[in-house]
Amino acid sequence: MGAKKTKAPAEAKANGSAGNSDRKLTRATLIELYAARRYLGLAALKETGLRLPIEVYFKDPAVASASEGAGFDTEFTAPWEPGLRDGPTSARFAVVDYDATSNTLTPPAVWDRKCNCYRAPDGSVLNSKTKDRFQYHQLSVWANLQNTLEFFESGFALGRRISWAFEGNRLIVVPHAGYGENAYYDRTSKSLQFYWFGDDKNRVYTCLSSDIVNHEFGHALLDGLRPHFYESVDAQTAAFHEFFGDLTAIVMAFRNNAFRKVVLKESNGDLNTAQLLAGLARQFGEATSNSPYLRSALNDQTMEKLKGKLEPHALSEVMTATMFDILKGVFAQHRERELERHKKGRSSRPSDVRALADTVPRMQMLAFQPLDLLPPCAVTFRDYALAVLRSEQVANPTDPSGYRALMLDCFIRRGILTEGDRTELLEPAPVFQRPPLDVFHSIDAIAASRGGAYRFLDDNRAKLLIPLNADLIVSEIVRASKLARDGRSLPEQIIVQYIWRENLILAGKQFGRFDGERTAMLCGATMVLDQNGNLIHWARKPGSVSVGTNAAATAEQVQGAARRTELLKTIAARVAAGAVGETIGSEIGLVERATPPFGFQKIDGTIRFQLAPHFSLRGDVELDETGDRQWQISF
Secondary structure (H helix, E strand, C coil), rough: CCCCCCCCCEECCCCCCCCCCCECCCCHHHHHHHHHHHHCHHHHHHHHCEEEEEEEECCCCCHHHHHHCCCCCCCCCCEEECCCECECCCEEECCCECCCCECEEEECEEEECCCCCEEECCCEECCHHHCCHHHHHHHHHHHHHHHHHEEEEEEEECCCCCCCCCCCCCCCEEEEEEEECCCCEEECCCEEEEECCCCCCCCCEECCCCCHHHHHHHHHHHHCHHHHCCCCCCCHHHHHHHHHHHHHHHHHCCCCCCHHHHHHHCCCHHHHCHHHHHHCCHHHHHHHHCCCCECCCCCCCCCCCCCCCCCHHHHHHHHHHHHHHHHHHHHHHHHHHHHHHHHCCCCCCCCCCHHHHHHHHHHHHHHHHHHHHHCCCCCCHHHHHHHHHHHHHHHHHCCCCCHHHHHHHHHHHHHCHHHHHHHHCCCCCCCCCCCCCCCCHHHHHHHCCCCHHHHHHCCCCCCCCCCCCCEEEEEEEECCCCCCCCCCCCCCEEEEEEEEEEEEECCHHHHHHCCCCCEEEEEEEEEEECCCCCEEEEEEEEECCCCCCCCHHHHHHHHHHHHHHHHHHHHHHHHCCCEECCCCCCCCCCCCCCCCEEEEEEEEEEEEECCCCCCCCCCHHHHHHCCHHHEEEEE
């Protein structure tokens, strides 16, 4: 009697798309593979269904129409999870398609566990052929976010899980939030809001632009990494948020093989003309300001040219252009290596495609791994430049390719660093040093909890330049495992963020309605240690209170006093410009023109100034400086 045939389980198809493969895996097997996914290559992840094939725009519909080959990314994939549900909903994102303008809730994309794919409510598979359906929009925005978050949590970026700046673990994503030339991240509502505008024939959906999606998600990521950046009135802190959003959009597009080939073809290998890569949100820019792009990293802005400018989008262009300068420099070095390979007979001909592909991981690392080295508050472009240079020194101490000198040139040329910094930063020095301590604590005790980190800091206040009476708060303690370009492990990083508030009195008519109120200056530091307790980086924001009498303590107090003076001056300037006020809303959401760029809260009798929610993708500099916005004539 022959063996009885059993039916193969059909809960998951390996290719992640209905009808693409006859291979079937049980859900239990898929979950086991998911648990071991870090050991699987991309091809295996795709074959097993641990990467979901989802067609998304390389950039946006306008780029798709204008550039051959830059339409839909048919090779794009998003990471699979065991808990995927309708929405789409995953561990970190929940898509809720509510339109406040029409008061409608669109049915969600439906998760089909048997075929391992998302479908429309009528059963249609969602792809580029169904791009006009709102369920495709839902899937597209979710897939971009899912993919970007996975990259940032990988060893080639931050090497650890990222928390949001709000209570909870799911970021709400609203693909069609309402009518408006708008898209923003809002901490209070725990959401990313994407709007739509235009007539039926020329409708612009901001959720379909990967640039806009990644820009706004950049705000959410940075807010989670450094939540106290939000408590600021400083122009560079706000501008750094905008820069980071733009950088996220550029680098995420830059990672795609097929897109890079189109960029090289259109620019003839000259990145100085590669607007397809450097330009952001083409469709939005064309529709709202009749410009080829909303913003571009190919610009000639410097800190000197924008001296006195307070509008964050405009100021951010300096930092974005600087990083693009570095990208161009790294690419040029890889092109030279391609020529050398060819001359030595190692390749049939030099390849710009290969050179740009080799540039990608280098730019990923040098742009994003330094984020953990930033101070916990009041960030400046200089802070980021120093973090980038230090991160590169840790990853490549001997610097055989001269990347640090290249980056220094770019930072100095744009006015972010000065010529005076060059000698000090390039001077040979030990890569790691022991931190100054009075009381030794093991690294495991420090990293075990916020309480352990606090005891370490409190026992060493004098040496760590922390005021004796400061109410010290450990805002975060995490461990990160980052990777080098070749996949080797870098020294483990134990990252301790700590802050305290130094009280200030706003005394004088220059503070307007806030005259006589109390506020605070955020002080603190980020200390990064390796697994042996060596000091990797220490980014401080000192206060004006005495921390000792030695030379280091005196210098720290002088810097803190300068910070205090500058903060009071900045608050007065913001108040005089009418740029601080309450957020104004309506039944269909927040009103952009009636919303000031800076808000405030009164907590425990103290005023805390803060960045307003990120409303417009544009920086309407002319309006902001001539008083044509309602918030500017309201106070």
